[in-house]
Amino acid sequence: ARQLGALLVIAGCYHSPFPLHSPGSRSVVYFNGAKLLVETPKDPVYSFNGGNVTLPCYYRYEPDLEAKRKIRIKWSKLRDDYTKEQDVLVAIGKTYMAFGDFRGRAHLRQAGRREASLVVSDVRLQDDGKYRCEVIDGLEDESDVVDLQLQGIVFPYQPPRGQYKLNFHEAERVCQEQGAILATFNQLFQAWSEGLDWCNAGWLADGTVQYPIRLPRKPCGGLQLAPGIRSYGPRHRYLHRFDAFCFSSALKGRFFYLDHTAGMTLEEAKQSCQEAGAEIARVGQLYSAWKFLGLDRCDAGWLADGSVRYPIAKPRANCGPPEPGVRSFGFPSKGRFGVFCYKER
Structure with missing residues (x-):
């Protein structure tokens, strides 16, 4: 019970007097004639939706302290500006407590000497971001950041x-x-750097409204502006209305296409997927299958939102524009098409 209370104190009340550091930097604090160092990788750690991931974190002393010390460890998720978004996990010795959405999914890996790595299972889309590993030794603490x-x-x-x-x-x-x-803005920026060009403004996770332009043109901010992310800044979250920029990750399941000779209505399409032991696919799943599985199908199919789309990885005649992408027929109120289905593994 005493350890549990201490964990709650660490999570709720502890404030670090030391500044945060960018990922991969080596953090140092001096005390008792020794230096406490906390180290994390400078490069991002990559995972995907539904996967498992380890965020490495190690600490040490210079010169080395042989005596065993009672170390406390705290992991937090950060916003892009490095302010704390939420507590993830706190630990004293082998006792730990995870919080919020991380409860039941996060634990410490302490396989090596002075290791404080965080293991997250069943990774979710909202887990993307920066994490602070904080090591607390008595009244002293130091931290570093993993992306x-x-x-x-x-x-x-x-x-x-x-x-x-x-x-x-x-x-x-x-x-x-x-x-x-x-x-997030970082995800939109990465998509822009990979070629995304879209002239309609959309919401991002931080409440700002932005849009990515690769080829400057009059309707998209003018010809004088350089390529980049155009921003309307923060907008009123209830009153202002725009489109959305969504983020989807790689798939764990099976993605496939079904068709009947005469095509299907939307309701018939949903039923066909169910009879195949699957469900009608969603838009994010189609985009993920196109990007990560190389899905290429010059046949339009229903999706769960009532839209009709088709993915082209290898552009060719009669399959839309000359660039790869997901083509859309909009939301037809009538018509008969095939259907894209998705089955979880």
Whole structure:
């Protein structure tokens, strides 16, 4: 009980007097004639939705202290500006407590001497981001930061009712309905660097509204501006309405296409997927299959939101524009098409 109380004190009340550091930097504090050093990898650690990941963290003393010390360890998730977003885990010795969404999914790996690595199982989309590993020795503490990046794809999304119809909270919901979450600025920037060019502004996870432009043009901020991320800045989360930029990760399951000679209505398409032991695929799953599985199908198919789309990895005649991408027929109220299905493994 005493250890449990101490863990709660660490999680709720402890404040570090030392500044935070960027990922991979070596943090140092002096006490008792020794230096406490905390080290994490400088390069990002990569994972995917549903995977397991270890965020490495080690500490040591210079000169080495032979006596065994009662170390406390705290892991926190950070925002992009390095302020704390949420507690993840605290530990004293072999006793630990995980918090919030990490309860039941996070534990310490202490296989090596003076190791304080965090293990997260069943990685979720919202786990993407920076994590602080903090080592506390008595009244002294030091920390370093690990950057966890999920392998994923950013895609723009408009609802069936058209362009610029979503406030922030509706944008969050529609991304979740499509097997995704609202993208962060870093994820949008990465997508832009890989070629994303989209002239409609959309919500991001921090409540800002932005859009990525590779080829400057008049309707997209003007010809004089250099390529980059155009920003409207923070917008009112209830009153202002835009599209959404969603982020989806790699798939664990099986993605496939079904068709009937005469095509299917949306309801028939849903039923066909169910009869195949699957469910009708969501938009985020289609984008992930296109990017990570190389899905290439020049046949349009229904998706769960009522849209009709098809993925092209190898552009060719009669299959849309000359660039790879996911093509859309919008949200037809009538028509008969095939269907994209998804089955979890």
